[in-house]
Amino acid sequence: MEEDMNATTERKVPELSLLSYVNGTNADQVKFVDDIMYGLKDYGFIVLKDHTVDQKKVDMAYEYLSEFYALPLSVKEKYAGNNGGQRGYTPFKVEHAKNNDNPDLKEFWHVGRELAATSQYKGVYPENVWPTEVPEFKETFLQLYNSMDTTSGILLEAIGRGLDVPSSFFAEMINDGNSILRAIHYPPTKGEDTKNSIRAAAHEDINLITMLVGATESGLELLDHDGTWLAVDSKPGEIVVDTGDMMSRLTNDVLPATTHRVVNPTNDGSRRFSMPFFVHPHSKANLSCLPSCVGEGAKYEDITAGDFLVQRLKEIGLY
Numbered sequence: 397m398e399e400d401m402n403a404t405t406e407r408k409v410p411e412l413s414l415l416s417y418v419n420g421t422n423a424d425q426v427k428f429v430d431d432i433m434y435g436l437k438d439y440g441f442i443v444l445k446d447h448t449v450d451q452k453k454v455d456m457a458y459e460y461l462s463e464f465y466a467l468p469l470s471v472k473e474k475y476a477g478n479n480g481g482q483r484g485y486t487p488f489k490v491e492h493a494k495n496n497d498n499p500d501l502k503e504f505w506h507v508g509r510e511l512a513a514t515s516q517y518k519g520v521y522p523e524n525v526w527p528t529e530v531p532e533f534k535e536t537f538l539q540l541y542n543s544m545d546t547t548s549g550i551l552l553e554a555i556g557r558g559l560d561v562p563s564s565f566f567a568e569m570i571n572d573g574n575s576i577l578r579a580i581h582y583p584p585t586k587g588e589d590t591k592n593s594i595r596a597a598a599h600e601d602i603n604l605i606t607m608l609v610g611a612t613e614s615g616l617e618l619l620d621h622d623g624t625w626l627a628v629d630s631k632p633g634e635i636v637v638d639t640g641d642m643m644s645r646l647t648n649d650v651l652p653a654t655t656h657r658v659v660n661p662t663n664d665g666s667r668r669f670s671m672p673f674f675v676h677p678h679s680k681a682n683l684s685c686l687p688s689c690v691g692e693g694a695k696y697e698d699i700t701a702g703d704f705l706v707q708r709l710k711e712i713g714l715y
């Protein structure tokens with residue numbers, strides 16, 4: 397009896413199969429849309445399996461990241477300070493969560509979109525930089541970027557169905573979008589001020605949705621409705637998906653941006669890698685409330701994605 401009660405109260409982020417949407421019957425697709433809307437409304441997170449992001453590429457990316465992060469700081473810093481940290485390297489303990497002065501215990505590298513020469517955003521979004529010390533880095537990360545980008549389009553199409561927007565709505569919004577692949581290294585925490593700083597302090601992501609491919613260790617937690625932290629567990633090869641501030645603005649909080657964090661490890665000698673892909677619209681996209689979400693009235697002022705991004709980067713010390 398007691399066991400049953402526990403079973404019904406235990407909260408766990410729902411797991412969805414992307415294949416059931418891509419290859420499924422209409423009924424499978426309707427179920428996927430219902431499930432993703434439920435997961436993102438109720439948890440702000442879902443876990444995605446059966447996707448096409450190649451785990452071998454992810455493993456290779458982690459190898460090249462290990463090589464890069466092992467370089468002396470003086471070498472890594474050659475790649476820092478690019479356009480508000482939007483490309484290249486951001487050193488350890490620079491980024492901090494909004495309204496929190498204690499820096500996160502992480503360093504990271506940002507890869508952006510490689511735009512066609514004819515794109516109207518050429519010269520508007522910063523150019524990528526690449527570490528010459530790790531020659532394979534560029535190709536591997538561009539391939540990963542592209543497969544995450546393709547997967548994000550499918551997820552947003554499904555979310556668009558749940559939000560009753562025309563099928564082209566999100567596709568147009570993310571065409572030439574300013575999405576960023578962030579490759580994070582959380583070094584061992586030994587010797588750090590682990591009382592005041594954690595690996596990633598409580599925050600919400602800025603963008604529409606975030607897709608995290610297989611972190612190498614646990615530690616990610618979401619803030620649940622009752623104010624407790626719930627571990628977001630995923631198996632190797634799964635992608636964790638969450639909603640960001642831009643989605644909560646568009647949907648008037650129908651799909652809220654869920655607060656999350658990465659806690660320090662119990663073993664202070666262990667390190668962790670993770671690779672969030674932050675899905676951004678193109679910078680002229682309008683984040684005004686969708687008609688299907690207006691309800692009692694829009695809670696947020698109209699703003700473009702580009703202006704909102706700059707506003708938020710300033711708040712986290714990157715701009």
Ligand SMILES: O=C(O)CCC(=O)C(=O)O
Binds near residue numbers: 580616658669
């Ligand atoms: O490393 C993780 O698992 C999460 C990182 C994260 O939330 C972020 O960079 O916004």
Ligand SMILES: [Fe+2]
Binds near residue numbers: 599
């Ligand atoms: Fe995040």
